[in-house]
Amino acid sequence: MAVMNLISAVNHTLDLELGRDESVVVFGEDVGLEGGVFRATVGLQQKYGEKRVFDTPLAESAIIGTAVGMAINGLRPVAEIQFSGFIYPAYNQIISHVARMRNRTRGRLSLPMVIRMPHGGGIKALEHHSESLDTLLGHIPGLKVVTPSTPYDAKGLLLSAIRDEDPVIFLEPSKIYRAFRQEVPEEDYTIPIGKAKVLREGTDVTVVSWGAYVHEVLKAAELLAEEGISAEVIDLRTISPIDRDAILESVKKTGRFVAVHEAAKSFGPGAELIALVNEGAFLYLEAPPARIAGFDVTIPIPRGEHHYFLDAQRMAYGIRKVANY
Amino acid sequence: MAVMNLISAVNHTLDLELGRDESVVVFGEDVGLEGGVFRATVGLQQKYGEKRVFDTPLAESAIIGTAVGMAINGLRPVAEIQFSGFIYPAYNQIISHVARMRNRTRGRLSLPMVIRMPHGGGIKALEHHSESLDTLLGHIPGLKVVTPSTPYDAKGLLLSAIRDEDPVIFLEPSKIYRAFRQEVPEEDYTIPIGKAKVLREGTDVTVVSWGAYVHEVLKAAELLAEEGISAEVIDLRTISPIDRDAILESVKKTGRFVAVHEAAKSFGPGAELIALVNEGAFLYLEAPPARIAGFDVTIPIPRGEHHYFLDAQRMAYGIRKVANY
Amino acid sequence: MLVEQYGPLHGNMFQIMDENGIILRPDLVPELSDQEWLELYKVMVKTRCADDNALKLQRQGRMLTYAPNTGQEAAQVGSAAAMAEKDWLVPAFRELGAWLLRGVDLEKVYLYWYGNEFGSQFPEHVRVLPIAVPIASQLQHAVGIAMASNIKGEKDVTVAYVGDGGTSTGDFNEALNFAGVFNAPVVFIIQNNQYAISVARQKQTRAETLVQKAVAAGIPGILADGNDLMAMYAATKEAVERARSGGGPTLIEAYTYRLGAHTTSDDPTKYRQDEEVEQWQVKDPIRRMKAYLTKRGVWSEGDDLSLIEQYSQEALEVFRKVEASGETRLEDIFHYHFQETPAHLTEQYEEYVQYLKEVE
């Protein structure tokens, strides 16, 4: 087993899959020669050649649009969008085609493709480099959206994504690209898309999060444990489709629910989770299900971003309220 | 007072405002010479000339992007997107600039502009002609999103939108463009953005909807009234920001809540409404707040659309369940 | 090479046959037999008949919105005829002639316009993409397909269509540029039918020709008479062969005219003059090919009348079948989104079935 951080796990996984399946191709802006602005694809062009790992011109719509064509013609494209905030020019391709081609053709054309990108913020980056797309992608019928919170998960989920016969959006929490290292098996393993994971068992309140925030939530749970509040922490892993059963099971046990996310609050992913909890576990609820979320503001550039992004203390504050309700 | 349908109310309002304020300009695909594929702008180019009412090339990103520039340089652009399903190529301009310019420049540049478009479905149109953008626009900090359900509201809300110093998205329910006529005052009046309207008072359950569905909800309320269920029906009018107080006030009275919308269920606007109700009226709830929504599927083309779009009977069925819970 | 004489900046339009079916450039007539030209002619006639039939049905309220092709048959059939068997065709939404030629059943086409997704479920061997409604977005798929052919070392070429209006979009330009950079074996065909709904070609761009947009991507282009079946065939053939032999993409502007409405929802008299339409009626691609074939002695007015009769009859029968297909089945709107339908979708389906049972 090798020790990897999240970005090196992504690199390792792409390497593995490029080696295993010659229909896999990897491309995007600065992906080839440079190996990606975050180095996710470093070394891959040298190893697999310019036909399979390549730079594209600066045009996100065409990156996704050509991926659609490649998937139709027998490849398994893994396209990189340089930052989640630059997905918008490709939004038409994603909504109108990536998500719909299979249904439009009643199964005739499927699109086994992955769109991966650094996601979320908290890295003191420029404007548009910190966006959370949970809702903007999760709401689109026909898409699967996954996000790992550890190097181990990154590998398992990315392998599932690449091997899926349908398009998968793979959101990589850039904040924790290099935050910590973990043992990651060299061999092949997958983590199922659509399944959440209980990271910490607890009895008083269910807290659901994903991506980089998971680690803050775990810290918050520690803080709360010291006060005698036992939080069950669930890593959603897949944003769409949501593993409702896992959440409901937990809420039925704890009677309380909190969603914690980076994206803006209104029409955010927390709303969906709260709705699901209402639909499936209303009678178990001992407190209003709550969300601890981004403000409904444009994510501030660096000198203000600490106001926006949540730390364990703020999460604990919000969870505590629900636990003590 | 003249009798107008919704589309003629839009036309009349644009006429009024073009006449009153020479900084108003109206443009989009087929908007000038033809007067719009739905005839929303018919006659306006003849009256106000090609400088103020004009056709653009087929490029939604540029339609919105140039509107941003016009708004910066002293105009009040009213841009038409031909169908809501064609907004996606402009999504980058909308999210990255329309919604952010004021905040980005700390108030230096504001964008008094309106983006109007036919919205929603149920008109047996081709693919991409029936989309509901509630969530995809509502989730964006910095945007206001309104939608009228009557000719009267269309005028009042559109005048507010054009006169707003900030960008407003104006979603016109195409299904009811010509569904009915109503007396609309010739003179100037506005309806405030951000305020919902109680259309029917009731005591048993609060039902929130907007746009074309409002009329089906009212029919559903009639059906339910016959069974002795008294539904309070609220027309949201503004999708973002939501008039939370109006909803909570009603829910506190009825103890039950249902959101009814065309958009897909998951991560849809109903989730946000349910979350708000949880946050603000949890202890008043006598039943799980519910949503009656579109399936999480691509909206079917005409021969299947009746499966997707809700009628009064289906709405009544869902509302009844909540009322009888 | 044709692109040298009729390229983006020469201002010449490539023509082989004039409006009366007279060959202007015998040296450039492609080497097809009379019989082969006749077959292509028949596809044009079939397209026209299918069109006429659809319009008639639409007026009877039996067909929904429909986008007619009348006037553009040569641009479609001539270009598609230049393709090899395994080549890919990527349509916009008004390419009936090309579809029919490439093996798409009229039944599928009618079924699509009738409002059923199964109309886009072509058989495995038909390498034709479904209609793309978001204008020009399909060109990027075409480039991707062509890039994949390159990557896999296969020799297939992709032929893709777009309208004059579509050339104003970002997607069009990005597609051409990608195609150039990756030397993708793709041929882009602009059906310049002079209008994008009501917006005249002159209002789409200040460029004198649309083919000059090839210059931006550094790829070759050619302006061809889109109502001249032979010119369209020859221009596309050259481009397809260049692509197949590693020469990369080509842009073809097929200069043509939409003789009918944009779609059945549209009233063209609002934005154009009758005289203009009449001038173009004279250039009708079917008329001139008929004149040519008649002069060649392989076709007659009588043949034509019975062919039209036959095709019209067939089209009507096909439509009757489509009409009998009825409404979309409920399960079909749920079960094609993913290879494995996720639980929440199944549940939504089941809840609805339950509802239907209860209200029955």
Added chain:
Amino acid sequence: MLVEQYGPLHGNMFQIMDENGIILRPDLVPELSDQEWLELYKVMVKTRCADDNALKLQRQGRMLTYAPNTGQEAAQVGSAAAMAEKDWLVPAFRELGAWLLRGVDLEKVYLYWYGNEFGSQFPEHVRVLPIAVPIASQLQHAVGIAMASNIKGEKDVTVAYVGDGGTSTGDFNEALNFAGVFNAPVVFIIQNNQYAISVARQKQTRAETLVQKAVAAGIPGILADGNDLMAMYAATKEAVERARSGGGPTLIEAYTYRLGAHTTSDDPTKYRQDEEVEQWQVKDPIRRMKAYLTKRGVWSEGDDLSLIEQYSQEALEVFRKVEASGETRLEDIFHYHFQETPAHLTEQYEEYVQYLKEVE
């Protein structure tokens, strides 16, 4: 007209001054006094000093990400200098020289890169847009501003910038096309600095020049030596005058080179050779203008040293002020989204203030 000699398809690059400050085309030297050239030169030097200072500070961990301009000063200053007082400038994100010339305070610029939105709050009379991060999206704003000038009957011209990478985007092409159709008084300046992060210009497009992308929109264009202050001034001047007098848009390709990194997060040795950089160092726009001015007798090495000293000092002082500004105030992230802050935002703000009180 210059566009006739150096237009998109002539393959000639417009130069007035060579790499050593020797005038090659005395007939084309714009009518500026030595003093005026010197003033422009000073802005270039100021830009370079501000850049150097920012990089130094960044290495000290006091500045965040920063995008250096070194090597591109003439392309920026020369073009912006051709504008009239009320003209609009629409930057991409690497136009420090143009900003400074057009009256944007260095303090604002540093504040922006320091990570504070007030860095984009320019005074009312400064007709300069903020940095646009989404590549090429700003060009459409420029066209809209210019269209508004036309609609209002005002004579202002808009000058907008984009990089070589940006020319591959849909937005770039749509913007040029709109500008052509609406005859918008706008001048587009491509700073072709040969790279988009690591992607070399040759990989962005198969087009031989970037200026030939003007052909797609049917607008004039000119390829100019972007390291030649005089050429950039003359080319832009002609374009601005054409725009002002109703002649519509122009595309200018400023052929230049980014001598430094893409941003401070980037290591250019990963994707380019030292020799290449060295070749371009010889073409340094400041170096050659200094040689020219020295030869004209209005400048000396000593003057230069003390100017650099002065500007470096000033830049550092400006930065110290910026650094002292500290963090963004909480209320500022809430209160600029709308003219009237809606209730839910106020509430979110208040809740957070409450939280801060409680945890204190």
